Amino acid sequence: MVLSMNWLSDYVKINASPKEFSDRMTDTGSKVEGFEVLGEKIKNVVVGKILSIEKHPDSDHLLICQIDEGTGDSVQIITGAHNISVGDLVPVAKHDSYLPDGTHIKSGKLRGLPSNGMLCSLGELGLTSHDFPYAQEDGIFILQEDCKPGDDIRDVLDLNDIVVEFEITPNRPDCLSVIGLAREAAASYNVPMTLSKPRVKNVSKDNINDYLSVEVKDNDLCPRYTARMVKNIKIKPSPKWLRTRLRNSGVRPINNIVDITNYVCLEYGQPMHAFDYEYLKGGKIIVRRAEKGEKITTLDDIERNLSEKMLVISDAEKAVAIAGVMGGQNSEINNDTKTIVFESANFYGPSVRTTSRSIGLRTEASGRYEKGLDPENTLPAVERACELIELLDAGEVVDGIIDVYGKKAVQAEIDFEPEKINRFLGTEIPEKFMLDTFKMLDIEYKNGKLYPPSFRADLLCMQDIAEEVVRIYGYNAIKSSKFVAESLVGRRNDRQKYLADINRLLRGLGLYEIQTYSFISPKYYEKINLPEEKRRSVIISNPLGEDTSVMRTTALPGMLEALSTNRRKRISSCGLYEMAKIYIPKEEDSLAEERISTTIVFYGSGDFYTIKGYIEELLAMSGIKKYNVSAEKNNPSYHPGRCAAFSVNDKVIAIIGQLHPSVMGNYDFDCPVYAAEIDTEYLITAKNTVREYKPLPKFPAITRDLSLVCEKSLEAGTIQKAISKYAGNLLESVSVFDVYTDAKLGENKKSIAYSLALRSPDKTLSDEEGDNVVEKILKGLEKDFDIKLRS
Amino acid sequence: MKEKLHALYAKAMEEVASLNTSDEQISKSLEDFKVKYLGKKSELVSIMKEMGSLSKEERPIMGQLANDVRSKIEKAYGEAKEKVSKLELAAKLQAETIDVTLPGKCIAPGKAHPISAVQSEIEDIFIGLGFEIVDGPEVEYDYYNFTALNIPPEHPARDTQDTFYINSNVLLRTQTSSVQIHVMENKKPPIRVISPGRVYRSDAIDATHSPMFHQVEGLVVDKGITMGDLKGTLELFSQNMFGENTKIRFRPHHFPFTEPSAEVDVSCFACGGKGCRLCKGEGWIEILGAGMVHPDVLKRCGIDPEEYSGFAFGMGIERIVMKKYNIDDMRLLYENDIRFLSQF
Structure with a gap:
């Protein structure tokens, strides 16, 4: 959410530097990502009047202009643009001036003649024709503003604003609006907020009900639908103040009607839509679930397939909008639109989210609806839109409002127990401070109970209230304490200690611990010749790509990738191990069996007996004295003559060996590679870490x-x-x-x-x-x- | 006879004085000296033999003198021998001198991966505070990862954690917070656990994102646990982890499963809070998310929020590793180049 401080000042007066304001708002829960002082980078750009234009004697396309910069003298500037006339007021970047992109303008010579600055286009001032619809994009910006030579361009073009960017958490959709943030700012600074009720002064004699009916068929997905009509629409650009506010809030101005819907959405946090009444067949708006196979082409010119789970707005014949997501092209307003219907509706968040995800279309509106909006807000918002219609002289508001409002939400009621709040927080916040805070946040206090406002559906219990109090009071005013509690022994359990021992041993043997991804490509199994029956894996249904699409059943291939990376970098000798989970699938819909597995790989100094020595040391450390080592001729990952199985009680505890030449080839190894795969879970059950002293021998051997x-x-x-x-x-x-x-x-x-x-x-x-x-x-x-x- | 003894003594003394080198012959020279002056066939013995010819009165005097001469020569011989052996030892040590600047010989031990090293460090601090370490499944039910944490289906908070699904019901956990639920379902308060482990999010790999990374979750549930206790615990942790002068800062935030919730910054451990490149001039580094366990979460696990309260926190290990060692590209952590790994 990008907030214009000028706009905010309509509601609350804050006396603070942008930095102070940002810090305070962050401290009270509205996190500021950053702020920008607009026009800050523009320096020494003023309004200039063109006194004369003549052709450059040595150029076909350059013009020599004499400019009045308000200093009394005329200044010569050479330009390549041709859309200028004598008497035009234009932005002039004087000698030693700066443009928004950081360009430094200085006096110089163009084809031998001095030029003391530059005449600016829209783009050079960081603007587009959406900001100033009367200006042409290619050419000098001919000003139609009320200004005189020498005026600072930032004042003339209203570039003097500060915009603050907030990161609003999903529980606070009310703060995705100027009014919502004004309320937070007022509470943060304990200053009053002025909120006036929008009012339409003149309405037509006819009534909306003469033209339109609204039927909400699925009010589980549409708790409220509010509509007003405006006739005799005059489509035109919005006035500069409105365009400036939209632009400073990161929204592109389009025309007065679209701008009004966007303006209200930013100000009230209520998405608005305008239908062209002419295209609403039967004078009807029906809010219903889409029919099977129904289609609609949305405003972005894409045909969308709808399903019965999606809510649409339709007329007597067809869908005209996907509720809460985007309007349809078939009822879009255009330059000839005469009559419009403003929709200000409340839709059920989870349904909007499902719809927007399944059609792959996220919009400003859907992003807001998803978070759950306040149904009470639809009426003031549509009133504000109509108030702006009057203010902008954009049309004639039709009398009457259609407001289909189902069951109102039950207002939360929370016991107010200040001591309990303080006990929970570990604070001593005075009761009066709490009550003042509630007042600022529109939380009603009556007979020992608290009633949160309708736009704060997130406030349901004591803990929620505690947060409201403490965020205004200041999280950092909470004193740190050490909890007094029953003593508990903090320690690693036997399993954790043993795993740490293995880690220490392997590192002591010269091996580097590594971390590889738990998910791998199914092709990795091929690379180590893993038998088909061992490849069944937990499969990710929506992987980033094939390379990370299955949960590994063995760490070996991932480790060989890491080992070959080192070999490719010409490291002469390298020993690695990883102790991490492998994932063995169980039956459908249950979780995987997650087993700790330890894998060792190396090349360079050492041979088969080196890796065998590692396992012998590991077994010795584990107190396992009885084990059997046998040649393993049929493991396809390994050299058939250089592979062995260690078993304890006839169960294999480790496979070691030199890699099969074909596996080495798959990883482009040019030297023998040795590996050991240790069934660490079995090792844990087989280990015997009890040690008993045996007397030292008395007689020589x-x-x-x-x-x-x-x-x-x-x-x-x-x-x-x-x-x-x-x-x-x-x-x-x-x-x-x-x-x-x-x-x-x-x-x-x-x-x-x-x-x-x-x-x-x-x-x-x-x-x-x-x-x-x-x-x-x-x-x-x-x-x-x-x-x-x-x- | 007296004169003979004096002459002998003087000769011996003169000879012994020359025995002060460490050459190869010296041992023999010493031995020769001993035979010559103190042996059975020495001059002294032959002079002594002349005793018989002396008068009764002279005999004890001469005997005394001869003994004196003998013991003096013996003493001088002893001293010379000691001196020579010292010289010999010095010569031997000199000959055995080696070049101590040549490199050492040893099997170079391997090293822990920086993620594991930092994880162990975190574990050790919390063990010291009476915490247990617990593990939880990475392939997890949707319920534990989301719904039980107040994030029901279609909750907007699900958007902030792009999830890998196995099927509609099973996913790869996006946060270690899922372990909170397992712990509370299986254990009655007092609870004091941390749970480190791998988590997964559908983020493409780049310098600051990885589809797999590590978190450490912490959970404390007991009677009378306050938000001040949360702060105190994290302060202790931070001071142990990042240095005793570390300060912490709480900023209000929102996590569906804690209320109140906070993001926690620690004062920059590179500049101490003055502002530097590591902390991007802020003086603070965001390191943790934390809050008081939401009463609905407690209730769902059969713990009465009227009787018990608790706090939870979570931190990303990679983030700490990267800040601690000033690593600017997360991919290095999973590339496993030993030239990188050997630096820690």
Whole structure:
């Protein structure tokens, strides 16, 4: 809402700078987005009278003018425009002047002759022919104003106004009007407001009922419909003061009738429409729901398909307007219009909103109706329109008003309990201040009860009243307090603590945490070769685009996008992880299963065993000692020979591996990429963070290294399990320290070396005891796998 | 004999004085000295052997003198040895000197994403104030996101949050405020929770908009909670988050689910309120929306507004991140370029 301060001063006198006014209004609840002092940028532009015109000797199109700028001397200015005559009054930008777009005009020479300024067009003053209909757009602005040479152009053209732009919240449609903001300003400054009742002085002898009938068929969607008629219309431009006010409020002047409807809408906040009576068939206005298949061409020249849910205004035959949205072309006023019907109606907000959204047409009117307008406002608004008709000499107002008003809204009644309000706010606002505030805001106080005005449908309970009081009193006058309440333990729960631990571990391992979008393109599944059955996703019905149209069931493809971004930027080594939700669809109409998932991706330094090490560390941190690692040959996202599944209690807890070459190709990776997908929800249930102290060993361990030769395909994990089995309970630890292959070992053979630590809790083991264990192991390995000691 | 002892002493002293270098031979020289003057076959021993030829009277005097000479040489030898070992150590340390300006060796740890880092910071402050952290669904029923928050179908406030719908009944939550309803349905007061998480709005991606972003919601419901308490809590939060001299400012606003409602500014943490580029000369930065929980919302969750009152607040994490680190383009937060991420 753009407010002209000149217009506001019709209702309330405010003595404050624009900045002070803006701050105060913001503090009391009408948020100011900014203000502009109009004409501020124009400097040194005055009215000039053309004394003589002659051709420039060295140019075909330039004219040399002598101008009277009101200083007594004549000033030479050269212009290229040809619509000027001697005696014309024109805007002159003098030497060292500024135009609204910041242009600095200085004396200079044009084709060798001095020119001491510039004659201005409408556009150069930031205006259009809508602002001054008599002026032509291309050429110098020939003034028809009452002015004399030397007058400041800002005064002459009424550019001296301050406009303030408000951001009005949807609960206050009453503030989308000059009167509404005047009321707020008056309350904010505790000064009186003058609001006069519009009055039509002369009316014709005939009556509106002689010409028109109004029938409201669907009064659930139209609580009130008020109409007045005007005949002998003289369509012409509005006077300058009205055009200026519209322009300063951001509305383009059109002609007197259209301007009046816009003016009233701005002033009263009540949308108005004018029908050409000649085109209302049968002299009827019927407010009804549209018929199936009904169509209307709106004022913007677009044919609109209507549905039975939409409310229309129709005559005896056809729809002439979409109620609360836009009028129809078939009843639009034109230069030959003789008789008009002013509509000032109240429509049900949600219905207007649905209609405007379904036909994709939002208008000034629909934006207002959506928020719920005051039905009491229709009558004063239509009266104001007719008052302006008289004032502008635009026609003859027909006697009588048609006013179809259904059931009036029940007025809210709220107990006034000042102590309760203060208790709720934590304030000590005097009762008198509250009562004064109610008076300023037109809230009636009677017998301990409060009755909000009809335009404040948002005031229903004590809390609403408390807000009214405290916003005028000042939010910042509320003293901060620390609430006294039952002590509660603020802490992260076990799950949250554990997730934080995982985060810390992964960062400690050198991985960067990233954040990727929860929604992805369905094509992303293709890029990681995800099996069809795992692609079922929660689908967004109105996505921004395909790229963000489904909720991910895996974070892997989004993370690979991020990883490839880094690779493209020639970063040599990069490790990333994300811990965030994935969304598994459930049955139709229920919510998704949202699971925390942790995904790691990296390229550069490290290999398969690096990512395996990450998971081993994670499991160790999680207190999970028993888990199984097995080769995973059939996961299509990964290299079939370099992929493994970690499982706990036979349930997979993580998949790790090197990406399948085709997946790498899909992301244009030129180096191996490794990934791990961790089922974090399962990890949370499997974790064991209870730690128990075990006494430190009293006796030393003895160590034995075994270099074994076995089949190349035999997995280290299998051998290790067998070692543990045959070693018995003296084995404290076993680990691989070397693997190599060599033709000397024999075809398809490899060497694998283990380091064993043996320890007894009761004594120092002898070499002999150690050798016995080794012997048992070697026998067992030979029997089971034909493994031999390397010679 | 006396003269012999004196001469021996003088010779030894002269010799020991020269043992003050740290060259490689010195240990041997020291050892030689010890053998020569203090060993079993030393000159001193051979002089002592002559004791037998002395008179009874002379014997103790000479014995005394010989012992004196011996202990003095021993002392001088000890001192020389200590001095030499000091010199040797100094030489060793000198030889082991390294270039301390060469770079360090370490596995460089990764870092938290700035959104997570700021989120944790916010969480920690509220945990300190006795708040719990709760989570809520992101794929949410329309009821929890809108209707239960006093935003029924066709309410104009729905326009301010362009919504992604799954179907007519299910959507991607546009605000973490939906968690308020879940909490109040499942828990009786006293309630003191925050709920951080992802929210979604149908805004095209540009420097200041993202269709997905993060919010933190806060909710307190108890007996006798006042708007002053809301202010006090947010003041404590802001001072912990942005610096102890931070001030806050409330501006009236409208949220359908709180009454009264406020937008909350904090004094600019870059300039302290004087006005700078970060706060666009205002001295204040808008950071929060807040208000007293609307009685209809309490009632809908089975909480009697006559007995209980509460406040709620919400803030956008990206906004705080961007202001805190002076980031001018939101897209950087989701591009995940490690050259960006490593800066925090």
